[in-house]
Amino acid sequence: MKKSLLILLPILAAACSKKLEVAAPDFNVTLDPARRVADTFTYRLGDTTRFKFSGAAGNIAFYSGEPGKRYDGRSAAYKLGRIMLSFSSKAEFGTQANTLQVLATNKLKGLDSAAVTDAAWTNISNRGTLASNATVAPFGAVDVTDLVANENDSLFIAFKYSGVTGTTQRTWTITEFTVNNVLPEKTVLLSSLSTDVAYWTRYGNVWSPANGRWTASATDLKITGGNSSASGNTSWIVTRPLYAGRVPGDVSTGIKSINEPDKQEYAYVYPAPGVYRVAFVAFNHTLDEEKSVIRELIIKVTP
Template identity: 30%
Template sequence: MRYFIFFTAGLLLLLSSCSKDKVEAPVFDVSTDALHYKAGSAITFRFSGNPDNLTFYSGEDGKKYEYRNRTSQPGKLQVQFTSLVQWGIRNNLSLFATTQLVGKIDSATVKGVQWTDISNRAIFSTGADNTPSGAIDLSDFSDSGKPVSVAFRYTDVKSTTAQQNRWVIRTFNANAVREGASTPLAVMADAGWTAISFKNPQSVWTITAAQLLMYGGAIGAEDNEDWVISKPLDPNFIKSDVGYVLKNISSPIADFTYTYTKPGIYKVSFLASNRLGQTAKENLKEMTLTIEP
């Protein structure tokens, strides 16, 4: 009999503990005074309930609930750079692109892939500093759905009657373009440049966060062939949309005021959640607001 009592007491304690650990779905609602507002007007959202966590998605670009987990969307690659050439104006800098470069970048892989010379799509310096290349459309590469690597190739020869020249790439930008909007993929500092020298290892590309620099050397310098290659640039990459955290478990719920500056129709989302350890319960409330001019 005594064992039965102990067993029963233990079972009741276990059931009580499980009950305390159970996560309840958040009881939550939101309301506004109207569904139509003028751009620039303050909108007050009023809440009922008290969820542990509450996140607001305004419905504006980059802030949409339905895209919170999106990391990929078809895009077109576009790159731009500015350049300077000094000490001999020669067309000895070329621009290349490939979709075949994967893994470690070394001389063997650079020679082993198929590169396309796209120099005719860009404007290079003829002596003026910060010469803009113009927007270079690489849709024909990004349509493959594969990441694209771009490279600058410098060549010069010992028989040059003047000193070999100096090229500087001042700026670099790569973007994924979609319906007039663009997602930044890389700038000079984070384009993952790798320098490869095939001729004259005494003169190579100098890579910094601010620029790319190649100087072939004085009169009589050895033949040069030097590449500087970007990391693969994925035109399908897109940042996930983000929400604004209105409440966490340690803060009370309160009315929230927000202002839309542009006219449009916005699907507004509020994600409420209760969480315990790895277990979570959610409650999504949405409304459509019309913002007039």
């Protein structure tokens, strides 16, 4: 019996260690040859680009070549362009002056009240236009790149409200807030009201009534001032850390999965004129292995 076990064990070990292999896709892409000039296929804006497939692949991903959808940009990176802040504001009730400040810093050591109020904030209120009454005023697209050190730095934007007792305090509403990293090839959204509604942090010395502090929603930031007998109120609302140069990788569109039958073509309409380097990535995979092929084409879309 011992002899049998010695013979069987190597066989069992070899069977258990066998790798699940996969074949590389046999996959090609072509376009209408009548549209080809040198290495570029030319279409008019509004035309349907029909990519013809041959061969077979378990999975196919499509990179159109548009900003944010480029094969060469698929890996996340850090790259600093121009950090642009924009929003609109509205000031209602009362006549108290200088009740709102727009501040920015890249040196926030903590998220407690002391760290926030003691930080080295830069007042950027005069870089744009704040409302003077109930008419909504665009602040403008303001460049704040000078406030970050490099592509690995982070940035905080704060709105600081100050109301004093004795006269009616102002009510402020902030809308259309965005911060973008504007690169030559694309614009990366760093913050907006709708994406960051859960991440604004509030600080202040008045917490009752509740409307004596900032409120955040997917459409606005708002603070409601008190009447002439209300206590003085200093209230802050601060963004999460905005990683200035973080650029997410470009994304593809999955046009076939392993559970779907082979496709004969894929149709796409480009929304704007330009020159686009298209990439199809076809791949087969098992739990142990993946093999892929990349087919690239250049498309020019004219007005």
